[in-house]
Amino acid sequence: MTRFEVIVDGPPVSQQARNRGKGNRLQDWKKTVRQEAEKYWSSEQKIATGLVMLQITYFYDSDQMDVDNIVKPIQDAIKGLAYIDDKQVSDLVVRKRNLSGNFKVENMTSILAEGFDRRKQFLYIVVIDAPDQEVLT
Template sequence: MRVVHRLFEMLIPRRPVSHQAKDRDNLQDWKNYVYGRARSAWARGLPLYGSSFRFTIVYLCGDSPADIDNIIKPIQDALVGVVFSDDSLVSDVDSHRRFISDGIDLTNLPALLIEGALSGEECVYVAVDSAGPLGSYL
């Protein structure tokens, strides 16, 4: 098992909103909510600059989940100015969706993700790490 030293992680205890949402006010409210949660979870002060980052999300969903690819951008955008200075610094994206009702093996999961799984409610786990060599992902 690879040891990961997270630069940032947080749990968003709500159903995510798609960047394709017709209700733009709802989308902006979602981004503001995620931004606020990120500010509360970010302990470093200034955002990260000048590197390549790996952005990871795990969406624990109920019935009728949002498309995983459509929830990445609003969350990533909400971290700009808090965690990283610009989302162009994100070179790697990992996204995962799991149904809460299927049961989730908690072995080797980060503590915040375990917390989300045990809540039984829709949530999104977010992590930012330094990007690794391409071969480490393939």
Template sequence: MLPCEFILPGRPVSFQTKDQSKLHAWMAMVQKVATQSWEGDRPYDDYVRLKLTYYFDAPSGKEDSVPDSDNIIKPVRAALVGVIFEHDYLASDVISRRKNLNGSFRVRGMSPILAAGFIQGVEFVHVRIEYAPDPADLS
């Protein structure tokens, strides 16, 4: 069940792309990896926090061709519907970040799944789905 995390190898595809075949292939891959990672017998039917971190490979200062973090949310969230959670609105908390693989990182406490992403040696998106925080907590 939750938390559930997995790695999506390669460069994410924006929902706004003109190449719909690329988008469909990306979403199919997201769905396949999510299905393999999900331990539940049916999709979760309560609110979740969706964390996406895109680890990209670009020279420092030359990051203009890297997809914006907000553009990778929609296709991933849409692909998770029916696999991880029942409806897209159940992803009530969404965190999306970008990090350059050419940067330095503190690795203490890194999950084995995230470590596997770095070992692959290619750009990747780390996806983590966890229980949503208490909606009454405004902090």
């Protein structure tokens, strides 16, 4: 089973930053995500070759971002590390949670706990094997 977790200090940079003349900022963000992911990568882990689910949770203190703009730079940054190509991402869950808000965390991993211990906004990124490809209506 594939499971890869990483914490990246936020705030994230939107894919749309490229369209606002802030291309370097977007590239710098992708490099940051990749560098952080490499720190969490274990030599024992194998790159996913099948379909995966990408879960991103942005724990923020002041919200300036739409969740749909967070995804693509992160997908690009971890391509070739957690999975071969972002075409393997068949399922996607993206959330925002206010650090000052009222939310519940179940089954907290040590990596997620590390994010909360930093006491500032961060992204929690998880790659796991995709669930069954059944479509429920």
